[in-house]
Amino acid sequence: MEVIPSNKGGQKILLDGCMYTNTSTRKNHIWWMCVQCCSLHCKGSLKTSLAMDTLVSGASHNHDPDPTSVCVTKAKANLKSLAAQTRDKPDHLFAQTLADLPDDAKLCLGKQDTVKKMIQCKIQD
Numbered sequence: 612m613e614v615i616p617s618n619k620g621g622q623k624i625l626l627d628g629c630m631y632t633n634t635s636t637r638k639n640h641i642w643w644m645c646v647q648c649c650s651l652h653c654k655g656s657l658k659t660s661l662a663m664d665t666l667v668s669g670a671s672h673n674h675d676p677d678p679t680s681v682c683v684t685k686a687k688a689n690l691k692s693l694a695a696q697t698r699d700k701p702d703h704l705f706a707q708t709l710a711d712l713p714d715d716a717k718l719c720l721g722k723q724d725t726v727k728k729m730i731q732c733k734i735q736d
């Protein structure tokens with residue numbers, strides 16, 4: 612189970628090739644919904660401890676896991692945090708991130724220009 616920042620300033624959980632977004636925080640646990648809940652009407656969900664380190668329970672998905680898209684999401688989040696922390700050029704960060712990705716994820720990361728724009732936005736923040 613891995614927690615990364617989401618695009619909207621929240622958090623995402625990555626687990627077994629699926630991604631979940633935080634939907635509600637209760638007194639003792641947090642509910643997470645599969646990111647495909649709208650597009651695929653998936654009812655996959657997770658319940659974790661408040662510290663997000665323990666899986667309490669989960670519901671299964673109506674689709675196959677997608678490790679490639681998880682990998683790409685992770686790479687993008689990683690790029691953004693690198694861009695915010697370092698003064699490296701977007702070209703360099705992009706090349707560095709790409710080098711660490713499996714081939715199928717490389718194809719899904721997107722065009723270099725698009726990703727560079729994303730990094731530059733982050734630097735200007």
Ligand SMILES: [Zn+2]
Nearest residue numbers: 645653655672
């Ligand atoms: Zn799902």
